[in-house]
Amino acid sequence: MGAKQETVNMQVSIADRTYPLLVAKHDEQKIQNAVQLVNDTIKQYQLQYSGKDKQDYLAMCLINFAVQAVSAENESALHHQMIEEKIAALRSTLSSLQV
Numbered sequence: 001m002g003a004k005q006e007t008v009n010m011q012v013s014i015a016d017r018t019y020p021l022l023v024a025k026h027d028e029q030k031i032q033n034a035v036q037l038v039n040d041t042i043k044q045y046q047l048q049y050s051g052k053d054k055q056d057y058l059a060m061c062l063i064n065f066a067v068q069a070v071s072a073e074n075e076s077a078l079h080h081q082m083i084e085e086k087i088a089a090l091r092s093t094l095s096s097l098q099v
Contacts, residue, residue, distance in 0.1 A: 005024050005025075006024070006025040006026075007022050007023060007024055007025060008022075008023060008025050008028055009021070009022055010022075010023055010028065010031065010032075012031065012032075012035045013035070013039075014035060014038055014039060014042075014058075015038075015039070015042055015054045015057065015058055016054065038061055038065075041061045041064060041065075042054075042057045042058065042061055045057045045060045045061065
């Protein structure tokens with residue numbers, strides 16, 4: 001049987017609302033950093049687009065992070081493809097050297 005993962009209860013505040021979370025102990029700092037990033041991004045949108053509802057700022061934040069995730073995924077796939085092509089070229093070179 002696997003070792004039981006240690007968890008902690010957290011209260012995070014996003015856009016002036018508190019959410020209880022049960023998270024893995026080793027993820028606690030990552031979650032705090034992510035919450036800070038979300039709140040900072042919301043503040044930027046509040047300064048840029050005053051007079052919107054909190055829900056609007058949350059939606060803008062979500063779209064921003066989703067675009068970043070998709071971009072990172074696409075970039076990762078491109079790097080993976082380039083690496084595969086280089087490996088294939090190396091294999092071809094190595095096999096042409098073997099007689």
